[in-house]
Structures are given as structure tokens and as C-alpha cells.
Amino acid sequence: MNGKRDDNTSPIPRSQGAQDARDPRGVIVVGAGPTGLLLAGDLAAVGVPVTLVEKRQHRISNLSRAFVAHARTLEQLDARGIADALEAEGRPLDRIALFGRLSVRLDTLPSRFNHLLVIPQYEVEKVLERRAVEAGVRFRYETEVTAVEQGGSAGGAGDAGGVAVDVRTADGGTDRLTAAYVVGTDGHRSAVREAVGLPFPGKSVIRSVVLADVRLDEQPDEALTANAVGDAFAFIAPFGDGYHRVIGWHRGRDVPDSEPLDLDEVREITRLALGRDYGMRDARWMSRFHCDERQAPAYRVGRVFLAGDAAHVHTPAGGQGMNTGLQDAANLGWKLAAVLGGHADPALLDSYEAERHPVGRAVLRSSGGIVRLAMAKSPWALALRAALTTFVNHVPPARTRAIGQITGIGYRYPAPRGAHRLVGTRVPDVALSTGRLYESLRGGRFVLIGPRGADRPRALGTLGDRLAVATWTSDRRTTVLVRPDGYVAWAAEGADDAAVGEALAEWLGAAALGAAA
Structure with missing residues (x-):
């Protein structure tokens, strides 16, 4: 150990x-x-x-x-003041390679955390x-x-x-x-x-997945890589402490989770999927498990x-x-x-x-889709995988959607009929008059962001334990109320104090209406 x-x-x-x-x-x-x-x-x-x-x-x-901690998770942890401590412990990676064809770059993510963190x-x-x-x-x-x-x-x-x-x-x-x-x-x-x-409800998707944390004599060309060849699939990622996580699966080795696992089996699957086993040795942990899709x-x-x-x-x-x-x-x-x-x-x-x-x-759909692509074996399935990876590589909207789903930053929540287009969307860590947004969210606060020069009632200060008030550093005129989880609760263009007060009352309680009066 x-x-x-x-x-x-x-x-x-x-x-x-x-x-x-x-x-x-x-x-x-x-x-x-x-x-x-x-x-x-x-x-x-x-x-x-x-x-x-x-x-x-x-x-x-x-x-x-x-x-792995993805960008949206790191943003949530940043709103609690603990993301930086984890960043110091983990290893950031700005690119993912899949199936020998698809290279997903994360350094263009609209996030302070434009990477994934191996931790x-x-x-x-x-x-x-x-x-x-x-x-x-x-x-x-x-x-x-x-x-x-x-x-x-x-x-x-x-x-x-x-x-x-x-x-x-x-x-x-x-x-x-x-x-x-x-x-x-x-x-x-x-x-x-x-x-x-x-x-x-749901089902087991694949059985007898093998996992090992090992040292490697050779470093893979990519910091994080995955590939599937024939009946074998393997994935390797570094921990940053000298060990690598290896996950593998072989279609022909369908055995119960209780079946003993040795390092030779992990080496063999890795060689089949990735071409070599990188001299893996000194396993500190090995496990065999199955994957379910259930909700x-x-x-x-x-x-x-x-x-x-x-x-x-x-x-x-x-x-x-x-x-x-x-x-x-x-x-x-x-x-x-x-x-x-x-x-x-x-x-x-x-x-x-x-x-x-x-x-x-x-x-469930996105993770299952990746697995099914990895499991592709027939000529038509392999052709489909090649076509999809080429499509994602070369069509920016498709790439943005795929990255948004994996990292979590692409999800938005349903908004009421007639709501402002921003309602339900994730707010990135924008610069405000008071500093970064996600610093203002700390303590479980809402954040009210208004245009520069807007004169908000001083009584809003009585809600200071639950509400932070700031202005944009740009010339933006939209007034936005951000929920404690970083999504837009309410927004309006050119909102007056009455509209702001009604929004605060809806989201922070009746006392907020008095403070906004």
C-alpha cells in the first residue's frame, strides 16, 4: 500500500x-x-x-x-471554498483520447476549471x-x-x-x-x-470489468487514454502519485465478480486493447465488478x-x-x-x-453510449463508431454538446413558461464588482447581480447571510438572481425595484420583499 x-x-x-x-x-x-x-x-x-x-x-x-472530478463539480466545490485544496492534490488533464480517433480538448471550456481533475x-x-x-x-x-x-x-x-x-x-x-x-x-x-x-429498474450492461491501480515502467503517450480492439477494452489514467488506474474488459471473459483476479489478466486485456501493457507492476489494489444501468x-x-x-x-x-x-x-x-x-x-x-x-x-444515456461504442465489434458497429468520432472531432456544436454532458456544464434546468431565456442555465464564474461569483455564493447565498450604477435599496443588507448583492463589471443591463447552486433563478432586462423585490420575495421569502421596498 x-x-x-x-x-x-x-x-x-x-x-x-x-x-x-x-x-x-x-x-x-x-x-x-x-x-x-x-x-x-x-x-x-x-x-x-x-x-x-x-x-x-x-x-x-x-x-x-x-x-475524476469534472468542471461542474469543481465549480460547486469552489462555491464551498474547497476546490483549490483538491486541485492541489489532484492532477489536471486538459485532453481525453478515445478509440484512437477522438481527441477531446477541455482547455476551451467556459469554466475556471477548464480541465478534468484526476483525484x-x-x-x-x-x-x-x-x-x-x-x-x-x-x-x-x-x-x-x-x-x-x-x-x-x-x-x-x-x-x-x-x-x-x-x-x-x-x-x-x-x-x-x-x-x-x-x-x-x-x-x-x-x-x-x-x-x-x-x-x-434497469439491467447489467457488462460483467467482469477488471480494475487495478498499478505502477508502469512506460508512460502512455496520452495522459488519459482509452481504446477497444476486437473483444478487449482498456482505459488508463494517472493518479499523480506514481500509480495509474487501469480499467479493462474482455468480452470472452464473463465470470462472476467473486472470481479471483490476478495482474496477468489485467496485463493481457491491456495488451489486446492498447497494444502493450506498459510494464505494469506492483498492484496496490485489484477488483472485479459489473456495471449496471439503473434509475x-x-x-x-x-x-x-x-x-x-x-x-x-x-x-x-x-x-x-x-x-x-x-x-x-x-x-x-x-x-x-x-x-x-x-x-x-x-x-x-x-x-x-x-x-x-x-x-x-x-x-445513463451518455455513459452507456460510450460503453456501447467501446463494445463495438461487427463491421457496421465499428464503422458507426468511426463515423461518430469523426463527426464529434470536426463539428464544433457536436463537440461542445458532448463535452458539456461529460463535464456537467452543459445541463440546464426547466424554466417556467414565459421566463427569461437565462432562467435555469448555469452561470459561469463571472467577475463581479465584489469579486468572483462563486466566492459570493459561499455560505449558501443567493447572488443578485445588477447593472453598474443601479441603486439597490440598502435594506437588502439585512439579507446578507442569505443574499449577496453585486454588479456586473461590464456594461450588461440584465438583472440576474443566481441560486446557491449556481443556476439562474430569475432574470429580467431593465428590471425596476418592484420587479426585483417580487423575485426576492419568491426565492428568499416574504422578508425579502420588505427589504427591497
């Missing part, structure tokens, strides 16, 4: 007191992976009582399947856990969910609107935790999803929500798994905080599924 990365020390007790997890104003998050840690940290940072339940022991392993999931978890601890999240490790009950059946939930979660602890004891809302971020075998009766039909049942792998799973192609889950959390967290803080109608929570379910479906 690599000692530098094997950091299993715990900054928190294994389990905190059961009495801390009975708050009818709070949220129970189940699952301490990246999605759950980000969500719990977001809520606790704005004063929402949060209990994070995890059935595993507290241990951040240096072995993880996810290893293991455990490094992301360490930063997110530290943030959650500092924000006051209460952790319950070695605690397994056995039942979830809502409303009148919740018993100790306090009122008909509560949720009760029954759990079993490592010593065989039981407990009942209560809160206003529960979020299942507990992976593809989600106990929360099963407890609320949601199916997980829950709903992300919400009453006061229970799903996010991350509990809501959707797909192939690792494109490295979108962890990223999609983190963006789920960024979407849901500020909405729960607004409702629990009395600043928004509970109907706002319906927009989580409306916005994120289509994105999850699109990720």
Missing part, C-alpha cells in the same frame, strides 16, 4: 449519542460517501441539525473506484468529511437502517409531518431516529430506497429523498458517477435549508426531482 494515501485515522468518534438524532427540525442523511458528506455539510453549515448514518466503520480507504474519491471524501465535522454534523457509524416510517406512523417524529428511521447498531442494539426529512445517499443497494418501496422512477417519496447511487447507477465511462451524485446534493441541500428555515414553501422540494431526474437519465 502507498502509505501517504492510506489515512484511516478518525477525527470523530465512531458513533455519537443517539439522543442527538431526534430533532423534528433536522435532516437524517443515510450514507457517508461523497454525496452524503456534501449534503450533510451544506445543511449543517447553515444551521440545520444533521445526523449522518453510515453502516460501515469509520474508515476512509485509499481504494476507490471514482477518480481519487478518498481524497474528495477526506475534504468533505473535514468540512462536515467542522460544520457540526453528527455522525452515527456502524449503524444500519432497518425501516423508514413517515407521517402518522412515525411515532416519535413529533407530528404528522415527521420521519422516523429505525436502525440497528454494531452491538445488536436498536434505536429510532427522527427528523423532518430523510435523504438516502446509501448507494446502489440503498436501504432507504427499499424501505420506501421504490423499485430500481429510480422517483427521487422523492413524501419526506424521503434519494441522491447519488441510491437514485441512479451507470457505467464508469466518462467518470460521471461521483460527479452526478455531488451535483444532486448541491441541488437538494439549499432547497431543504430554505424550507426548514421558513424561507420557502415546501413545494420547492418538488423541483429537486424535476431538475435532477432528467440529468440522471441523460447520464
Whole structure:
């Protein structure tokens, strides 16, 4: 093992007191992976009582399947002040090579993070856990969910609107935790999803995918490369610590996940797909797994929500798994905080599924498409792959769309009929009179951006903990209200104070209307 990365020390007790997890104003998050840690940290940072339940022991392993952070995820982490720390740990790559024909450049992305960052999931978890601890999240490790009950059946939930979660602890004891809302971020075998009766339709796409973290005697020509030849597919990416992640698959080797794996098998698949094995040696981790494509039909049942792998799973192609889950959390967290803080109608929570379910479906399609191209074998399928890669290489709109889907920056959320064309779009990290936009978003704030010279009421300062006010550094005349997750909530051309006040009242609560008067 690599000692530098094997950091299993715990900054928190294994389990905190059961009495801390009975708050009818709070949220129970189940699952301490990246999605759950980000969500719990977001809520606790704005004063929402949060209990994070995890059935595993507290241990951040240096072995993880996810290893890429894309531009949109880095933007979301920048809005929390933690992207730069991860950038210092990871390795930025500005180009992806696929199938020997397609070269995708990322350095033209309209983002401060115009690259992908190769960084293991455990490094992301360490930063997110530290943030959650500092924000006051209460952790319950070695605690397994056995039942979830809502409303009148919740018993100790306090009122008909509560949720009760029954759990079993490592010593065989039981407990009942209560809160206003529960979020299942507990992976593809989600106990929360099963407890609320949601199916997980889909299928296994490929079996017996092999994974190895190894040292290489020879460096590949491309920093990150993938190719498929005949029945074999392989992918190699550097960690930046002397090890490379190798993922491979061979059509003729369809065996159960439990089948032993040795490095010779990984070498053979890599040689078939990439022409050589680059002298791979010293594997610190090897694993065999299968890839499913599944999505829950709903992300919400009453006061229970799903996010991350509990809501959707797909192939690792494109490295979108962890990223999609983190963006789920960024979407849901500020909405729960607004409702629990009395600043928004509970109907706002319906927009989580409306916005994120289509994105999850699109990720299944895009990652599945990459895998199917990699699996191409017949002459017509290989010809189609060649035609598609040529098309993406040489047609800028197609290339922009493909990059936008993989990196996450190309998605926009549905807007109401008649809304300004910017509503629902992602806002890049534009320069403002007060500094960068994503610095202004920190603390879960909305940001109101208006034209230079606009005289906004000073009383808006009373909303300073939830609203930042800035002006464009350009001559732009559009007034824009940016949500805490970096998407446009409302926009107008030449808006007067009354229109601004109505928008603030809609998104920040009635008190905002008085401040804008």
C-alpha cells in the first residue's frame, strides 16, 4: 500500500449519542460517501441539525473506484471554498483520447476549471468529511437502517409531518431516529430506497470489468487514454502519485465478480486493447465488478429523498458517477435549508426531482453510449463508431454538446413558461464588482447581480447571510438572481425595484420583499 494515501485515522468518534438524532427540525442523511458528506455539510453549515448514518466503520480507504472530478463539480466545490485544496492534490488533464480517433480538448471550456481533475474519491471524501465535522454534523457509524416510517406512523417524529428511521447498531442494539426529512445517499443497494418501496429498474450492461491501480515502467503517450480492439477494452489514467488506474474488459471473459483476479489478466486485456501493457507492476489494489444501468422512477417519496447511487447507477465511462451524485446534493441541500428555515414553501422540494431526474437519465444515456461504442465489434458497429468520432472531432456544436454532458456544464434546468431565456442555465464564474461569483455564493447565498450604477435599496443588507448583492463589471443591463447552486433563478432586462423585490420575495421569502421596498 502507498502509505501517504492510506489515512484511516478518525477525527470523530465512531458513533455519537443517539439522543442527538431526534430533532423534528433536522435532516437524517443515510450514507457517508461523497454525496452524503456534501449534503450533510451544506445543511449543517447553515444551521440545520444533521445526523449522518453510515453502516460501515469509520474508515476512509485509499481504494476507490471514482477518480475524476469534472468542471461542474469543481465549480460547486469552489462555491464551498474547497476546490483549490483538491486541485492541489489532484492532477489536471486538459485532453481525453478515445478509440484512437477522438481527441477531446477541455482547455476551451467556459469554466475556471477548464480541465478534468484526476483525484481519487478518498481524497474528495477526506475534504468533505473535514468540512462536515467542522460544520457540526453528527455522525452515527456502524449503524444500519432497518425501516423508514413517515407521517402518522412515525411515532416519535413529533407530528404528522415527521420521519422516523429505525436502525440497528454494531452491538445488536436498536434505536429510532427522527427528523423532518430523510435523504438516502446509501448507494446502489440503498436501504432507504427499499424501505420506501421504490423499485430500481434497469439491467447489467457488462460483467467482469477488471480494475487495478498499478505502477508502469512506460508512460502512455496520452495522459488519459482509452481504446477497444476486437473483444478487449482498456482505459488508463494517472493518479499523480506514481500509480495509474487501469480499467479493462474482455468480452470472452464473463465470470462472476467473486472470481479471483490476478495482474496477468489485467496485463493481457491491456495488451489486446492498447497494444502493450506498459510494464505494469506492483498492484496496490485489484477488483472485479459489473456495471449496471439503473434509475429510480422517483427521487422523492413524501419526506424521503434519494441522491447519488441510491437514485441512479451507470457505467464508469466518462467518470460521471461521483460527479452526478455531488451535483444532486448541491441541488437538494439549499432547497431543504430554505424550507426548514421558513424561507420557502415546501413545494420547492418538488423541483429537486424535476431538475435532477432528467440529468440522471441523460447520464445513463451518455455513459452507456460510450460503453456501447467501446463494445463495438461487427463491421457496421465499428464503422458507426468511426463515423461518430469523426463527426464529434470536426463539428464544433457536436463537440461542445458532448463535452458539456461529460463535464456537467452543459445541463440546464426547466424554466417556467414565459421566463427569461437565462432562467435555469448555469452561470459561469463571472467577475463581479465584489469579486468572483462563486466566492459570493459561499455560505449558501443567493447572488443578485445588477447593472453598474443601479441603486439597490440598502435594506437588502439585512439579507446578507442569505443574499449577496453585486454588479456586473461590464456594461450588461440584465438583472440576474443566481441560486446557491449556481443556476439562474430569475432574470429580467431593465428590471425596476418592484420587479426585483417580487423575485426576492419568491426565492428568499416574504422578508425579502420588505427589504427591497
